[in-house]
Amino acid sequence: MSTMASVSLSPADLARYSRHLALREIGIQGQEKLKGAKVLLVGAGGLGSPSALYLAASGVGTIGVIDNDRVDVSNLQRQVLYDTHSVGRSKADAARERLLALNPEIDLVSHPVELRAANVREMFSKYDVVLDGTDRFTTRYLSNDACVILGKPLVSAAIHRFEGQAMTYVPGRGPCYRCLFPEPPADGLVPNCAEAGVLGVLPGVMGTLQATEAIKLIVGVGEPLLGRLLTYNALDMRFGEFRFSRRSDCAVCGDHPTIHEPADLVELCSADVMAQVRNLVPAELRELLGQAAIIDVRAPAEFAVSHLPGAVNIPVAEIQQRLGEVPSDRQVVFICRSGARSMTASAIATRAGLKNIAHLEGGLLGWAKDLDASFVVAPVGSN
Template sequence: MSIKVLVSATLRTFTGRNASFLLDSKSVKGVLASLIEEYPDFAKALYDENDFLRSFINIYVNDVNIKQLQNLETRLKDGDTVLLLPAIAGGAPVESVIPQERRKEAKLDDTEIERFSKHLMLREIGVKGQKNIKAAKVLICGLGALGSVLAEYLAAAGVGTIGIVDFDVVNLQNLQNQILYGRRDLKRPKVMSAKDKIKGINQSINVETYNTKLEADNIKEIIADYDIVADATDNYKARYLINDACVLLGKPDVFGAIYQFEGQVSVFDSQHGPCYRCAFPAPPPSGLVPTCSEGGSISSLAGIIGSIQATEVLKLITGGGDVLIGEAFVFDAWNLTSSKVKIAKNDACPLCGLSPSITEVEDFDYEEFCGLKQDENEITVEGIAASVLAERISKGDRMTIVDVREPHERAINRFPNAIVIPIGQLARRQKELDPTIDTIFVCREGKRSVLAINTLREAGYTGPMYNLKGGIEAAKDVILPHEGAWL
């Protein structure tokens, strides 16, 4: 008779780093006894002083918790699998993540004692906690809406070293919810404006700027020097890349996301709980779910979610408090409701599970994983530049322009001479298109129109189709000014 026993990562320090065993036992209790026989120290981890199984450990037989079976007396049969998993209690109190030697070096001068007096008054932070904050090195990935809030509050709190990564420049749309920037920052690199703002709050903060895009070949070098990474990016590729690098380098990843009226925060720390891949094994297919820039979001939401992210960062720095490890905080601003949901560590996780297959970010194809790569067998969608389309419109070329945006988006600006067919109705309404002439599809950013073309192809439409490159955003200056269509 053979029973497969799997030991979760956090318990493996007691089993000589071994993740799985084949044992011959008739009950769960017998399995534990065999393990203890081989690894006597494991007894202390498994049982308390009254010989009760410690409550932070869950044991599953073929995915069923033994609490729903006969507890330790649960009988086993040949081929059964027993899994030892520490409970993801959520709200796990953690020790400060700042290394001891750096904490000791930090000193507060008189000005700092005055400046941070409201922190010093808090028993949970105090002088010791403020020194930890001064010694801390936090990297903010993405300087959009959430990154703005993180940068301002972490600077105000006195974080000693703040790293900021973004490759973008400030544009007018950013000013709706990216509170780091003002009118004067337009067209400036975000990292430069952010650095000025942080220095304006506290000149003694060491600000490291990375005016670059995070990629598999630079991320490890960038995050290596930081204690905590805050993910404030806006795309799936960056999210998986940051998560993976954090797991591989053993850094906590403080995650925040906003979309329309909803926000999420979680702390992914694979040493104490699940990672982002445990929670979301794969991203949604490209183009199916709009990003925040396509779907929009209410201005003040970033303030709420970014502030919670900043608070989680400060809790990790000072140690103590209930940290959102193994949980996600979900907030709905429109209905003013919130909830905390549990996220379990996934033993089959390819990154932090029992037998990981991802061991280097360089070896993983993030573009392909996130559906950003052109499939070689897929027929490419042909794009048309806004200037070319403008010329064809002015020459009076025969063609059909189809606007696939939603009604409330068209209320912002009409696209001249376009017929309106939302994506969901395209296949059904393809008879309205003339397959003998060109059809140009337009949407806000040129992503949904690609989806529209692929949808029609699948539905059997054979006429020539083109995608307006960059969407209406790119055509604004070329086509729309003559129309006076902007509100």
Template sequence: MVIGAGGLGCPVLLYLTAAGVGNIGIIDFDMVDETNLQRQVLFTIEDIGINKALAAKKRLIALNNYVNFNTYPEKLTPKNALTIFSAYDIIVDGTDNFSTRYLVNDACVITNKPLVYGAIYKFEGQVTVFNYKNGPSYRCLFPTPPQQGSVPNCSEVGVLGVLPGLIGTQQANEVLKIILEIGSVLSGKMQIYNALEASFYVLKIQRVEQEFEKVLAKATAFEQFDYDFFCGIEKQTTKQKEITANELKILLTNEDIQIIDVRATWEQPKIEILNAINIPLQDIPTQLEKINRSKKTVVFCQHGVRSLTCIAFLEAHGFDNLINLKDGIVTWDNK
């Protein structure tokens, strides 16, 4: 079962399909976007707007039609994870957010499935196998999640397109080693690759029995567990206003508003007509004086995630009349 047909999932799926792994599950609720094509090599421009799991299956069947593909064009949740995982022998994590990683880990512990883990951040990638033959789990290495918003995902921070290919290929290699029972599986050790230095090093991971006990003790309540809340992701309330890109265009012609861009200075696209004040998210606490408290303010980032974090911070410091650009500036159409 491959979770996520993104930058990591694409090379995993390609090589497992080419190897003739007989039964492969693909779960992904997301749609193919033009910005994905730089690193998600299963897809073409013709797939834009199509569900990733379904688009991946179509391409993979053309590669090897002897493989059986089960697609799940839906979001992985505590309510469906155990049922889905129970039908497979190995779980591959190709996700890029912490709430799903903890969900996947716990479901693997409860169903006793090995978890082939991969992660990338900027120029660094990680690969290991969790929960394999009494080895450590994800929680043994990361018992608690990082502060919400402190570690952006690939879409937000950017990544070299080849890096997920390198890490995903290593994940596929671990899957084949487990299936064939050959070599030394990366259990109890994490291989970390630095793309800029072309260097590897290995981090040893110890099994922490208490982390397994915590998960198993709450197994009966797994379906009700809120992993977003656990990772500090606040549900949007009615007090948090949002606006679409088209609505922002109308607002610009009718009102004198202030627009804050919380992306890094190098991020594209730059929309000159917005005349936005660029304050990267990490600099907001030290540059509050640049924001006019009396004006209606629209905050945006690339995909509408960091901007919500910024709004929560500003509200906690007495700002009001704040509006989030829904789904970020990538939805802006210059027409």
């Protein structure tokens, strides 16, 4: 983080940030680093809202917000940057106004545009740290690839129903998002918040964690989430951790990368993909036990706690590299805890041309609820 501008604190700063200054790990030097830092938020929705509020309150000197959406009344259940009077306004502009009201001593830059390969270099090059809080896989991979290529730290988070995950990438210090998930599913195949729903407070938890990671990176304290996927389940009130390593064959940060420039991912028509994937309820899967190939895409630690008879464990992060292990002569059913990871695996397999692909709707949580109350479903990231 040595590229940040050198600044000094004013008397007003000393009063506003006195609780930070009392922390030995931050103090005046750390607060000066925060004041000189420039952080970019990709997305000003559920995750971006708490991230932006806490970064502004903490005294990050320059905050940029990229979002080309407008505030909808349905956003107000979780996107705490906005209020009822914001409905219909540009999110980037409304966010700028709200954050300046919280802290008028910082600089806010609104970017009411869609992030694309054509503008990502120009956008990212102006900032020290990037926070990705989008719900589109195309943008998530574009942000990751651009940060790797430009050498920018990235804090990424995602949410689904009652579950969230977060990770951090720092150039030269750990694996990137593609090391964990080499290939994205088609946009639209994995349900977004509007389709699957989301607990209103969930993005508050994960977005605050993103802000925490950014502050740690800027100040240079603590241990960031490098090579660790932090998971959170609100229903169980459990945090978990899945460790992963840099892949030497990673397309963007590997030893011989094939991605040298940020590029817009080709978006497949979700209807075409969905038409090829069979959705099974637990009772239908029970009839297929012993006949179909059951592939459990959870982490090995989750699989070890309990799994269906005959199931084979191939973690979702390894599906792309292990497609050769997926049978092509019979029905294949991907399963996971809640259905999100199995949909991702189904998308990857379908895009690769495999046929007879199905997934278990509602995952093993649905299996336990509908068929076997004694079946223990491990929390995400169990260890």
